[in-house]
Amino acid sequence: MENNALVVKGVDVLYGDVQALWDVSLEVKQGTIVSLVGANGAGKSTLLKTISGINRARKGEILFSGKSVTHLKPQEVVDIGISHVPEGRRLFASLTVLENLKLGAYPPRARAVFGESLTKAFDLFPVLKSRQNQKAGSLSGGEQQMLAIGRAMMSQPTILMLDEPSLGLSPILVKTMFDLVASLNKQGVTMLLVEQNVRQALKIANHAYVLKNGRIVMNGGGEELLADPEVQKAYIGERWRKK
Amino acid sequence: MFALLSVQLIIQLLINGILFGAIYGIAAIGLSLIFGTMRIIFLAQGTIIILFAYTCFWLFNLLGIDPYLSLVIVIPMAALLGVAIYASLFTEAAANEDRNISLLIAIGIMFFLENLMTVLWTGNPRSITTPYTSFVVRFAGIGIPFTRFTGFIMALLAAGVVVLFLKKTFIGTAVRAASEDIVSATLMGISPHRVNAVAFAIGIGLAGIAGVDMATIYPFDPFYGFIFVLRGMVALAIGGIGSVEGALLGGIILGLIESLSSFFVPGGWTDAIVYLVFLIVLMWRPEGLLVRSVKKA
Numbered sequence: 262m263e264n265n266a267l268v269v270k271g272v273d274v275l276y277g278d279v280q281a282l283w284d285v286s287l288e289v290k291q292g293t294i295v296s297l298v299g300a301n302g303a304g305k306s307t308l309l310k311t312i313s314g315i316n317r318a319r320k321g322e323i324l325f326s327g328k329s330v331t332h333l334k335p336q337e338v339v340d341i342g343i344s345h346v347p348e349g350r351r352l353f354a355s356l357t358v359l360e361n362l363k364l365g366a367y368p369p370r371a372r373a374v375f376g377e378s379l380t381k382a383f384d385l386f387p388v389l390k391s392r393q394n395q396k397a398g399s400l401s402g403g404e405q406q407m408l409a410i411g412r413a414m415m416s417q418p419t420i421l422m423l424d425e426p427s428l429g430l431s432p433i434l435v436k437t438m439f440d441l442v443a444s445l446n447k448q449g450v451t452m453l454l455v456e457q458n459v460r461q462a463l464k465i466a467n468h469a470y471v472l473k474n475g476r477i478v479m480n481g482g483g484e485e486l487l488a489d490p491e492v493q494k495a496y497i498g499e500r501w502r503k504k
Numbered sequence: 505m506f507a508l509l510s511v512q513l514i515i516q517l518l519i520n521g522i523l524f525g526a527i528y529g530i531a532a533i534g535l536s537l538i539f540g541t542m543r544i545i546f547l548a549q550g551t552i553i554i555l556f557a558y559t560c561f562w563l564f565n566l567l568g569i570d571p572y573l574s575l576v577i578v579i580p581m582a583a584l585l586g587v588a589i590y591a592s593l594f595t596e597a598a599a600n601e602d603r604n605i606s607l608l609i610a611i612g613i614m615f616f617l618e619n620l621m622t623v624l625w626t627g628n629p630r631s632i633t634t635p636y637t638s639f640v641v642r643f644a645g646i647g648i649p650f651t652r653f654t655g656f657i658m659a660l661l662a663a664g665v666v667v668l669f670l671k672k673t674f675i676g677t678a679v680r681a682a683s684e685d686i687v688s689a690t691l692m693g694i695s696p697h698r699v700n701a702v703a704f705a706i707g708i709g710l711a712g713i714a715g716v717d718m719a720t721i722y723p724f725d726p727f728y729g730f731i732f733v734l735r736g737m738v739a740l741a742i743g744g745i746g747s748v749e750g751a752l753l754g755g756i757i758l759g760l761i762e763s764l765s766s767f768f769v770p771g772g773w774t775d776a777i778v779y780l781v782f783l784i785v786l787m788w789r790p791e792g793l794l795v796r797s798v799k800k801a
Contacts, residue, residue, distance in 0.1 A: 315687060335690035344691075351688035353681045355746075363674065364681050367693040372674075416693065 265324075266291045266420050266451045267312070267343070272321035274304075274311050281307045283476045284321070289420065289468075294442065294452040296462040296483060298496060299472035305455040306348050308472070309422050312453075313345035314338040326419075340368040344418035348425045348455075350409040354398030358389055361397050361408055365415030374417065382411040385441075403434040410441070420451040427458050439465055459496040463487040471496075512645045517763045523652040524721075525739075525759015526659035529752035530714045531732040532739035533663060534707035536751045539740075540683030541696070541703045542598060544606045548613035549711055550732030555617055556582055556715025557724045558625055564632050564719075571632055571720045572654065575713065582712025586704035589613065590697075598700055614730070621726035631723035655717035662713050663752045666706060670748065675702055683746060738782040744792020753794060 267289040274282040282304045289295045297305050310316040312323055314335040323331045330338055339345070353361055362382055366375045383390035386407040392400065397408055406426055413421055423442065427435040439461050446452050456462035463469050466483030471492065479486065486492050531549060538546040556578055563569040563577065590598075593613070597605040639650040670676040675698070682689040682699040690696060714732070718724055735758060743754025761781060766774045785793050 313691060315690070334695075335687075336693045336695045339691060339693040347688065347691065351685055351691070353684045353688065355684060356677065356681060360677050360681075364677060364689070364692045364694070367674075367678065371693075412692075 264291045265289065266326065267453065268322075268324040269308070269312065270322045270324070272308070272311060272323065273319045274307055274316050275319050276307075281475050282311070285472070285475070285477055286321075287470050287477065287480070289451060289453050292446070292449060292451055293467040294446050294454060294465055294483075296454045296456060296466035296469040297472060298456060298459045298462055298469060300496070301457070303472040304475040305472055306424055307475075309345055309424050309453070309455055310347075312338070312422065313343060339416050339418075340370065342417070342419035343422065344413040344416050344420070345422045346409045346413045346424060346426065348428070350405050352397040352405055352408055352412070354396065356397055357394050358397055358400070358408055359393040361412050362389070362393075362415050365412035366417075368416055371416045375415075378415045378417060382414060385414070386411050402429050403431070403437075406430060406434075406438065410445075414445070414450075418450065420453060421445065422453045422455075424455045425457060426454070427456060427461070435461070459492070460487065463492075513767075516646050517767055518760060519646065519648060520652075521760035521763030522756050523648075523656045523759070524763070525756035526656045526752065527714050527717050527721075527755070528732070528735045528739045528758050529755025530659045530662060530710050530717070531736040532743065532751035532755050533666060533748050534710040534714075535733065535736045536740055536745050536748070537666075537679070537683075537703045538707040540746055541679060541686065541699045542594070542603075542606060544603050544610060545733070545737065546707065547607070547610040547730075547733055548617065549707065549736065550729035550734075551614045551617045551621075551726075552582075552585075552708055552711040552729070553714045553718060553732050554724055554726060554729035555621060556712045557719040558621060558630070558715075558726075559712075560716045560719040561625075561630050561632055564634075571634065571716055575658075575716055578712040578716055579709055582715075583705040583709035586706070586708030586711075587701050589708065590701045590704040594700065594704075595697060598696060618726050618729070625726065627725055627727070629723035629725045632719050634720070637720070649721075651720040655721060658713055658717060659752070662710055663748055666710070667748045669706070675699075679703055735778070738778055740792070741782050741785045742793045744795030747795070750792060750794050754792075 265288050269285060269287045272282055272285045273280065285308060297308065299305055307316060311318050314333050318331055322329060325341060325343060330341065362379060366372050366378055371378065388404055389408055389411055397405065400408060427438050430438060435458065442452055442454060443465055454462055463483045463486050469480065469483045469486050470477050471479040471486065531553060534549055535546060559578055560571050560574050563574045564571055593609050594606060597609060636650050640647045641650065670680055678689065678694045679699045679702055682694055682696065686696060739754035739758045740751055742757050743750030758778065762774055762778060765777045
């Protein structure tokens, strides 16, 4: 139990009368990468939003380091160390790169070590340093994704939740993105990754969950799920099978 | 002779428009800030401007405090009132993101204050008369009324301070971020209540300044305030919502339109023209006439 950074227990989420998640449970162990895969509309983003407090769980419980975070507001969730990079990045387009990074360090705990975090972010993404006074909206797609992750890292998270980080990126940048996820993880950041790029997401994951129509239908080691014929058929497709 | 007179006249009209337009600009900046984080047009803004015109009137009549000196009291008072209004009336509606309720609350505040002011000060127009009320600086046949000029300078200074606050302070940056994407802002750790309260403090603080401006320039009555909301909305349509500079410039352009049209077309048409401009701008460039559209990240 101690080495579970995040535990989701039997969570139901509804949008109005429409149920989006049914009895979803998962565990993210400290220091691991956990991938959440599934088709469009399966409820992956909904689950991340529920963990970060944007959506409310109707039933069930979410624990972070053993403490309940089920009823916390988003601003409180990031304060205790869960950082969420939402789908579509959601940068502040009219603010500069530097201002976006500053806001990433908004929680007082993170503000105290702002200088240190900024150096780290610039080391990680040198391009952000050279563009720090540019508006975030003027960056390329790849740079924007780097800024989104850099901004999330500014809050000194224990666990980083990434929603579709490879979306809209060129194949080379997709590879860079997954390398980055692995390297951040090596630096000690626990990762909960939502991806449509199922093959890469499973390859990199210590553990993975498959979400279908709002329910967890399968879970196991990343490589194990990657080898599963059903997963291959449903999410990866013929062209990948031979590789 | 006639040509010279016309040039002077045109210059005079332009100056009048710019000087009075700055007050619209101040009202528009307040509306824009509150709209930014709350996503409602705060309809009571103009009535609160009048409330502070009366405050200035009272401070002058009862305590003999000079209107410009009263700013030292009025600005902090107005900012505090802004926070108090948000904290007492809007917190619940804002937490539920219920904009219809928020709008109704704003309307309620407006009617409540209008009637409260009528009880306190009657419906008869009030004005402040100081030694400098009718002082006009003249050169080359052009007159610049002192109080209007001071009001203009105050508006510029206030806009400048707000711009600096939004750009240079951490909480100011957070307000700008929340205006752009409130959900993303909360993911950064920003509390919506905090930024809403700050927006109200600045917005109503500016209403305090506009109130003092108003009191030194024109007679006013309890029901005169709503026009500032209407004019503020037109100014925002012209200048674009979400930028302080745009709102101020929009107000000034509106002042110019008013000043010129009130001279060149028969009376009564001015208002029709102002709202026609409003509609045309909304139809043609709903993001604001002066705004270069920013690519969404």
